[in-house]
Amino acid sequence: xxxxxxxxxxxxxxxxxxxxxxxxxxxxxxxxxxxxxxxxxxxxxxxxxxxxxxxxxxxxxxxxxxxxxxxxxxxxxxxxxxxxxxxxxxxxxxxxxxxxxxxxxxxxxxxxxxxxxxxxxxxxxxxxxxxxxxxxxxxxxxxxxxxxxxxxxxxxxxxxxxxxxxxxxxxxxxxxxxxxxxxxxxxxxxxxxxxxxxxxxxxxxxxxxxxxxxxxxxxxxxxxxxxxxxxxxxxxxxxxxxxxxxxxxxxxxxxxxxxxxxxx
Amino acid sequence: xxxxxxxxxxxxxxxxxxxxxxxxxxxxxxxxxxxxxxxxxxxxxxxxxxxxxxxxxxxxxxxxxxxxxxxxxxxxxxxxxxxxxxxxxxxxxxxxxxxxxxxxxxxxxxxxxxxxxxxxxxxxxxxxxxxxxxxxxxxxxxxxxxxxxxxxxxxxxxxxxxxxxxxxxxxxxxxxxxxxxxxxxxxxxxxxxxxxxxxxxxxxxxxxxxxxxxxxxxxxxxxxxxxxxxxxxxxxxxxxxxxxxxxxxxxxxxxxxxxxxxxxxxxxxxxxxxxxxxxxxxxxxxxxxxxxxxxxxxxxxxxxxx
Numbered sequence: 171x172x173x174x175x176x177x178x179x180x181x182x183x184x185x186x187x188x189x190x191x192x193x194x195x196x197x198x199x200x201x202x203x204x205x206x207x208x209x210x211x212x213x214x215x216x217x218x219x220x221x222x223x224x225x226x227x228x229x230x231x232x233x234x235x236x237x238x239x240x241x242x243x244x245x246x247x248x249x250x251x252x253x254x255x256x257x258x259x260x261x262x263x264x265x266x267x268x269x270x271x272x273x274x275x276x277x278x279x280x281x282x283x284x285x286x287x288x289x290x291x292x293x294x295x296x297x298x299x300x301x302x303x304x305x306x307x308x309x310x311x312x313x314x315x316x317x318x319x320x321x322x323x324x325x326x327x328x329x330x331x332x333x334x335x336x337x338x339x340x341x342x343x344x345x346x347x348x349x350x351x352x353x354x355x356x357x358x359x360x361x362x363x364x365x366x367x368x369x370x371x372x373x374x375x376x377x378x379x380x381x382x383x384x385x386x387x388x389x390x391x392x393x394x395x396x397x398x399x400x401x402x403x404x405x406x407x408x409x410x411x412x413x414x415x416x417x418x419x420x421x422x423x424x425x426x427x428x429x430x431x432x433x434x
Numbered sequence: 435x436x437x438x439x440x441x442x443x444x445x446x447x448x449x450x451x452x453x454x455x456x457x458x459x460x461x462x463x464x465x466x467x468x469x470x471x472x473x474x475x476x477x478x479x480x481x482x483x484x485x486x487x488x489x490x491x492x493x494x495x496x497x498x499x500x501x502x503x504x505x506x507x508x509x510x511x512x513x514x515x516x517x518x519x520x521x522x523x524x525x526x527x528x529x530x531x532x533x534x535x536x537x538x539x540x541x542x543x544x545x546x547x548x549x550x551x552x553x554x555x556x557x558x559x560x561x562x563x564x565x566x567x568x569x570x571x572x573x574x575x576x577x578x579x580x581x582x583x584x585x586x587x588x589x590x591x592x593x594x595x596x597x598x599x600x601x602x603x604x605x606x607x608x609x610x611x612x613x614x615x616x617x618x619x620x621x622x623x624x625x626x627x628x629x630x631x632x633x634x635x636x637x638x639x640x641x642x643x644x645x646x647x648x649x650x651x652x653x654x655x656x657x658x659x660x661x662x663x664x665x666x667x668x669x670x671x672x673x674x675x676x677x678x679x680x681x682x683x684x685x686x687x688x689x690x691x692x693x694x695x696x697x698x699x700x701x702x703x704x705x706x707x708x709x710x711x712x713x714x715x716x717x718x719x720x721x722x723x724x725x726x727x728x729x730x731x732x733x734x735x736x737x738x739x740x
Contacts, residue, residue: 262604263604284591
């Protein structure tokens with residue numbers, strides 16, 4: 171389904187601030203896989219996700235989605251396959267536009283946009299049904315501007331927009347991190363149900379180790395631009411948060427040792 | 435105010451309102467401060483006047499003015515999107531280049547259209563319209579253009595254009611090429627501005643190389659006046675507000691002139707209208723909170739998420 175082959179990304183190449191964000195990362199996701207990605211800050215989780223989405227061009231390697239080589243495709247062309255939810259609830263929606271306008275833009279994701287009236291009454295019926303499922307009362311607020319919604323409501327709306335037209339790949343970048351615990355749980359529950367319902371191939375970056383193990387069927391740990399752990403099946407169900415933390419510690423311990431060697 | 439002054443003001447206001455719709459499309463919809471407007475207004479006047487004195491049909495000349503504006507907008511858009519020049523600078527570059535282009539087009543600093551056939555003289559030949567031709571034609575034009583722009587902003591393409599001005603990352607992730615959207619928005623905007631320029635030139639019966647100076651500020655002032663007085667609660671209302679603002683701006687200018695200021699003081703008055711609008715907190719809040727995309731509005735919505 172998603173094939174990432176030897177992807178390298180270097181930021182500020184050739185300057186004193188040069189940083190290897192992705193160091194020859196390879197990863198293959200099967201149809202319907204729900205992968206959670208963990209790792210410390212700067213490990214390359216978001217960079218990997220952005221490389222797949224096409225936010226920037228990569229320095230080496232290739233990315234395939236369903237056998238299509240998308241490495242050279244700009245972000246807007248990859249939108250045909252990919253939908254995403256960002257960490258910042260402000261980023262996923264156009265705040266000066268109404269809820270129904272945002273939804274209809276998402277419904278036409280990856281399609282040619284024409285000079286015809288954007289919203290039909292059929293669209294409205296579908297939107298009301300889908301919004302009702304969120305249980306946030308948004309179905310009666312179709313013509314409200316999104317700027318009037320809270321962060322949690324906006325994130326739930328973004329999630330709905332991401333799945334309104336079933337994507338081949340759903341990218342979630344710590345999409346509950348900016349929400350209060352209760353809202354975060356709700357959005358997470360929604361994520362789980364939509365992903366299960368349509369058997370979406372999902373790639374979820376998270377800082378929450380508990381979520382990393384309890385959601386999805388596969389967990390990846392990244393460190394310094396590399397994948398250092400990739401578990402699924404029995405190995406994953408046997409893994410505990412403590413176990414993960416230990417791996418975390420080991421990885422950063424190695425880093426410490428390296429630093430000491432450097433300084434010595 | 436005498437009827438003569440009032441009708442003259444209204445006529446001019448309605449013509450300028452077309453220009454203001456253009457400024458609204460870039461300044462508000464695309465969130466792009468496009469300074470090429472000063473040049474493309476004159477460009478429209480220059481193209482129309484030159485073609486008319488060369489014996490072309492004035493309606494054709496007006497259409498050509500619109501097309502010239504489209505090209506100017508595309509030029510600014512390409513500078514910005516393909517060559518990554520900042521919005522402000524790409525507009526200034528186009529404006530500066532257009533100053534020479536306009537002189538080339540006209541061949542001299544101004545062209546007189548006195549006693550020449552124009553769209554207004556044509557229109558005045560229709561029954562019952564004598565004396566009201568300019569007013570009726572300008573009103574009809576701004577209503578038609580306002581309606582078309584309103585309908586356009588609610589199409590799939592229109593939504594993508596608005597989202598490009600609101601949240602580039604979001605609309606890109608929905609599969610829209612924002613470069614195309616920006617170039618298109620700038621083209622339509624400058625097309626409308628040039629179109630308005632051709633109307634003004636035909637109405638005042640001359641085109642002048644300096645007639646577009648300060649046009650962008652007049653446009654901004656009009657947009658702000660309209661938004662404050664009418665509001666922006668929906669797209670339809672905003673388009674009406676913008677047109678109304680364009681007319682009101684001319685009315686304010688006429689009033690100021692009646693108070694005894696010289697026509698040469700107008701640019702200063704206009705600049706002060708914009709400055710007052712930008713620094714007075716009440717107006718500022720009203721203008722910006724409704725668009726939902728300023729620092730103030732962002733701050734508010736951020737506060738809602740813990």
